[in-house]
Structures are given as structure tokens and as C-alpha cells.
Amino acid sequence: MVSDETFWLNGVKLERVTSYKYLGMYIGFGKIRDQITYVKNICISRLKPLRVLSNYGNGVGIPILRSVYLSTIRSIIDYSAPILCCYTDKDLRPLELLQNEAMRVILGCPRTARIEIMRMELNLQSVTQRIREVAVSSFIRMIRQNDRHLKTIVNRYVTGVPGFFRLNEYSRRLCKILSDYNVFGFCVPLPNTRPIKPWITEKVDISIEQLDMRKRDNNPHELRQLFLEKISQYPRDMVIHAYCDGSVTGSRAGLGVVIREYFEFGISTEERISKRIGDHSSSTTAELFAIYECLKFGINKGKSIIGFVDSQSALLALNAKVPSDDGIVTKCKSTFLI
Structure with missing residues (x-):
């Protein structure tokens, strides 16, 4: 009018x-x-x-x-x-x-x-x-x-x-x-994400292990062997292993998660999740969304979740006391509060 x-x-x-x-x-x-x-x-x-x-x-x-x-x-x-x-x-x-x-x-x-x-x-x-x-x-x-x-x-x-x-x-x-x-x-930025109160502890342990040299300078076979040795240290009984990754190509971005759920007697099932996220997203944002999908999958399973992420920046963002992103970081952290 x-x-x-x-x-x-x-x-x-x-x-x-x-x-x-x-x-x-x-x-x-x-x-x-x-x-x-x-x-x-x-x-x-x-x-x-x-x-x-x-x-x-x-x-x-x-x-x-x-x-x-x-x-x-x-x-x-x-x-x-x-x-x-x-x-x-x-x-x-x-x-x-x-x-x-x-x-x-x-x-x-x-x-x-x-x-x-x-x-x-x-x-x-x-x-x-x-x-x-x-x-x-x-x-x-x-x-x-x-x-x-x-x-x-x-x-x-x-x-x-x-x-x-x-x-x-x-x-x-x-x-x-x-x-x-x-x-x-x-x-769209995730709605209803409230800052985490500093006195609330989180039921999560984030471990960051760096390579001796940059990933692109390592031999692919050596990287594979290092990764196999790493995952062999974690239990495979009544737990969930999740392999998270984000990808950015030009202006497009997406995520991929491979979730392997272990049961008794060595029985396991595998599920794959792949989604497109917002254009012009950073690689760190894509990695964080992959972690969030992993957490959503395991939140009602009643099992420990062991996630493997190759993005140090994403892990540092999750490990920060004050999240730098009021959206996806806070959403991830709010899923594993005590």
C-alpha cells in the first residue's frame, strides 16, 4: 500500500x-x-x-x-x-x-x-x-x-x-x-541455538594428533597405514565409529559421513550419509556439519561415538570454550552436554 x-x-x-x-x-x-x-x-x-x-x-x-x-x-x-x-x-x-x-x-x-x-x-x-x-x-x-x-x-x-x-x-x-x-x-543459520553456559561440562573428549609433515606431502599408502594403526587402538564392541568429511568445490559444498555401528560377537552395520550444504561455505563449516550429522545419528543409540575428523580447524572450534560460530558449533556442542 x-x-x-x-x-x-x-x-x-x-x-x-x-x-x-x-x-x-x-x-x-x-x-x-x-x-x-x-x-x-x-x-x-x-x-x-x-x-x-x-x-x-x-x-x-x-x-x-x-x-x-x-x-x-x-x-x-x-x-x-x-x-x-x-x-x-x-x-x-x-x-x-x-x-x-x-x-x-x-x-x-x-x-x-x-x-x-x-x-x-x-x-x-x-x-x-x-x-x-x-x-x-x-x-x-x-x-x-x-x-x-x-x-x-x-x-x-x-x-x-x-x-x-x-x-x-x-x-x-x-x-x-x-x-x-x-x-x-x-x-539458513540453525535456529534456537543458545550459547553454552561456561559452568556446564561436556561429555566429550577431543584429541588432536598432528602428522610429522603436511598431509599433501605424505605418501597415500603411508597415510593409510597410519590411519589403520590409529583406529585399531579404539574398541569395536558396542560402539559407533564415524568417519566425517566435508568438501568444497568452487562455490558448492557438501558433507559425507560413513557410520559403522558395532554390536556383540563382531557384528557390525554400515550407513552412509551425504548432503549438500549452503553454497559459499568454508571447508571448516562443511566438516562441522558432517560432525553434527554424526552426532544426530548416535544421540539416541545409547552408545559411545568415536568420530574421526581430518580437519584441525573444526576440532579446535569444537574444543573452544567460547564458540566462534553461534550456529553449527553451538548446535554440535549442545548435543553432547551432560
Whole structure:
């Protein structure tokens, strides 16, 4: 709802507008059609150099044409993704047609060529899917950088606060996209994590053993032998052994846990857990999430858990009296309190 109040600056009446262009994006009340038109016009003008380079199939190769498309056309769409994500598939149809035309130019295909085949050939997503994935990645990064406004919006949605339904259309659309991609569990800071009181002791023993030299300088066979000797020192009767690891590739991050539960008479079972966590996460954060998955698995088993972690920074974070991270570190520590 727009207020009718009038504003003046140095005796000059300020003009009221429904949209405002800021850093190449149109911001306003509700959906601003100018943003799609603006992005489309910029991208259309960049199709001509692409046609010149292709020269009807006699110019540069497909890999170079694809790189030119990604750097000059799709980069504009990616930049506008946080605004364009609130539009429907029908609204984004002009940008989808634009990419289809670019694919025909790159591959030299006629207009009768199947869109799905061209996408597979060039390893491209649909514009709608690309916009939403880039937007989700951007929002996750902003939330992890402690953007209070986004945190408030997301927490209202996650906790089911009635005030969520009074949010504007963009906020509702944003939460719907995050929900569709099922990223609340790992990409949003963990809710309801309270600092550990200093007088409360923890039922855990963290042991850190360093190698004589850096891991990458050791022979893989020597590392394997050292690890086998290490785990042979721990009991294998009515306990749980968990092997935790985190991985970061570019902007993507994930975790992997191998859990081996031992019973009497040498019987054991094995379970594997692998999950994707928030983009732009550090390797330490990925390791901590792997530890948290291990703790969640064994919390109701009534057995001792022996975890093996190859990240010294993650172990130091857990061993600190004052957690440096109010989210995942506190959540891990709260699972093994007495």
C-alpha cells in the first residue's frame, strides 16, 4: 500500500514513482515489468556480435561461442536474478526465447531444432531454472553474512509466524523458492541455538594428533597405514565409529559421513550419509556439519561415538570454550552436554 504523503526537499516537491532504477535493477512495489524489458534489450543488442563470430557456422568454434554467450549475455541475466526470481515462467518467456535464439546461433541449427536437444548439447539450463538457482545462492550468501532483514523474513516462514502472510509479494515469493529448493535445513543459520553456559561440562573428549609433515606431502599408502594403526587402538564392541568429511568445490559444498555401528560377537552395520550444504561455505563449516550429522545419528543409540575428523580447524572450534560460530558449533556442542 502506497502512502499519499507528499515530500519536499528545499522547496521542491519530490516526484513519486512506482519503480526506481538502482545499479541496473528496477526496484519498486510489486512486480516491475521494466526489469525484464531492460534485461531483454541489453541482451538482444549482444546477439549481433555472436552472429558475426559464428558466421553461419563458418566462424569460430562452438566452445568459444558458448563462452561468449555466457560472459556477455547470460551474465546479465545472472546479475538480475535476485529481482527476476519473483516472476513466473510466463513472465520470463521473453528471456527464454532469447536464449533459444542464442543457442541456434551457436550451434547453427534451424528454428525447427528441439530446445531440449540444444540445451543438452551446450550443457545449459533453462533461463527460469538458472535465475532461481542463482537467486537462491545469492540469498543464502546474504543470510550467512548476517543480513538481519532476510533472517527475519526466513525465520517467520520457518517458524510459521502469522506475520509472514502480511509480508509483501516479493518476500513471500522468496520464501517459496527457498522452500522449493529445500535449503532451509543447512543454508539458513540453525535456529534456537543458545550459547553454552561456561559452568556446564561436556561429555566429550577431543584429541588432536598432528602428522610429522603436511598431509599433501605424505605418501597415500603411508597415510593409510597410519590411519589403520590409529583406529585399531579404539574398541569395536558396542560402539559407533564415524568417519566425517566435508568438501568444497568452487562455490558448492557438501558433507559425507560413513557410520559403522558395532554390536556383540563382531557384528557390525554400515550407513552412509551425504548432503549438500549452503553454497559459499568454508571447508571448516562443511566438516562441522558432517560432525553434527554424526552426532544426530548416535544421540539416541545409547552408545559411545568415536568420530574421526581430518580437519584441525573444526576440532579446535569444537574444543573452544567460547564458540566462534553461534550456529553449527553451538548446535554440535549442545548435543553432547551432560
